[in-house]
Amino acid sequence: MKETPNLNYVNELAAGDSSIKTKLISIMKKEFPEERAEFMLYMQSANYTKASEQVHKLKHKINILGLQEGYVLAKSFENDLKKNIISLNKGFSKLLDTIENYLNTL
Amino acid sequence: MNCIIIDDEATARAIINHLCNQTPQLNVVSEFPNAIEAIKFLNQNEIDLVFLDIHMPDFTGFDFIQTLKNPPKIILTTSDTNFAIQAFEYDCIVDYLVKPIQLTRFQKAIEKAEQMTIVEEKTSVQKQDGNNDLFVNIDRRLVKINIPDIYLVEAKGDYINIKTELKNYIVHSTLKKIEEKLPDTLFLKVHRSYIINTKKIIDIEDNSVLIKQDIIPVSRANRPELMRRLNFL
Numbered sequence: 001m002k003e004t005p006n007l008n009y010v011n012e013l014a015a016g017d018s019s020i021k022t023k024l025i026s027i028m029k030k031e032f033p034e035e036r037a038e039f040m041l042y043m044q045s046a047n048y049t050k051a052s053e054q055v056h057k058l059k060h061k062i063n064i065l066g067l068q069e070g071y072v073l074a075k076s077f078e079n080d081l082k083k084n085i086i087s088l089n090k091g092f093s094k095l096l097d098t099i100e101n102y103l104n105t106l
Numbered sequence: 107m108n109c110i111i112i113d114d115e116a117t118a119r120a121i122i123n124h125l126c127n128q129t130p131q132l133n134v135v136s137e138f139p140n141a142i143e144a145i146k147f148l149n150q151n152e153i154d155l156v157f158l159d160i161h162m163p164d165f166t167g168f169d170f171i172q173t174l175k176n177p178p179k180i181i182l183t184t185s186d187t188n189f190a191i192q193a194f195e196y197d198c199i200v201d202y203l204v205k206p207i208q209l210t211r212f213q214k215a216i217e218k219a220e221q222m223t224i225v226e227e228k229t230s231v232q233k234q235d236g237n238n239d240l241f242v243n244i245d246r247r248l249v250k251i252n253i254p255d256i257y258l259v260e261a262k263g264d265y266i267n268i269k270t271e272l273k274n275y276i277v278h279s280t281l282k283k284i285e286e287k288l289p290d291t292l293f294l295k296v297h298r299s300y301i302i303n304t305k306k307i308i309d310i311e312d313n314s315v316l317i318k319q320d321i322i323p324v325s326r327a328n329r330p331e332l333m334r335r336l337n338f339l
Contacts, residue, residue, distance in 0.1 A: 009206050012208075012209075013121065013124065013125075013209065020124050023120060024117065024120055024121065024124075027116050027117050027120050028117050030116075031115070031116050031117055050163075053161075053163050056161055056185065056186075057114070057115055059185045060115060060117065060118060060185050060205050060206065061117060063185065063205065063206050064117065064121075064206050
């Protein structure tokens with residue numbers, strides 16, 4: 001995956017207000033690892049319906065960070081999980097790694 | 107407009123809250139991570155607008171709407187476009203915002219909500235102007251009854267007995283027909299043979315209500331709605 005996360009949406013939303021930018025980044029930094037951990041837990045226990053709900057939740061952050069290809073992947077994976085298909089798990093996990101690494105730099 | 111935000115994702119709540127803060131006509135009263143807590147809040151507080159996430163675990167946005175008897179105006183927020191058609195089956199839904207939400211699109215939705223409020227207020231004034239009176243046919247005369255004066259309507263075979271503060275009126279009609287003419291803000295059918303004015307209740311005991319000097323039975327099916335309408339301490 002060539003695309004990299006960015007803060008274009010957050011910057012546009014904040015419109016120069018650094019306090020709102022800091023607030024949103026801080027919430028994402030706290031919430032993303034929690035959502036990821038929950039997703040992994042559901043995957044490990046083969047509860048793919050619940051895992052699909054977590055992917056749905058993560059999709060918003062993928063979108064916020066401007067990852068359009070990632071969003072398409074997440075959408076397909078969310079639908080696949082509802083049918084107990086997990087073939088996109090590896091690619092999705094890589095996407096989550098990319099986001100986690102990026103958030104750690106902020 | 108007083109509003110609340112319902113979304114299981116903290117980031118989404120923060121974004122919507124920020125967008126509301128950019129919109130002077132909005133006042134965010136509270137935020138909820140799930141619909142159940144919001145229902146409890148709405149039972150005790152009057153809210154003009156709800157920002158509602160559709161896709162929440164266990165209790166979805168649509169489940170939430172269906173539990174509300176008189177839902178406030180609702181703007182749906184979602185990461186999916188799949189629900190758009192279903193969304194507009196509900197009259198209370200003003201708009202459908204796809205995340206991540208842009209400020210300009212958000213403000214357009216608020217304009218729609220304001221327009222809807224203006225139309226509702228006009229309709230309400232028109233209703234209040236003309237609808238306080240009910241004309242009933244008694245012995246080929248049309249007799250005017252002031253609706254808020256009615257405290258009880260009782261089914262009597264092919265007739266109904268309309269009881270008011272001053273007088274009773276026996277009219278050839280059905281409970282179903284008069285129920286359609288009475289405002290549901292005041293009146294409630296508590297039994298297949300009785301409609302009561304809930305503002306005139308004196309007390310409630312087990313499965314009956316005392317209204318003026320009449321003891322009226324309340325059927326099991328209608329009891330929850332009656333209890334919902336009462337203001338409890």
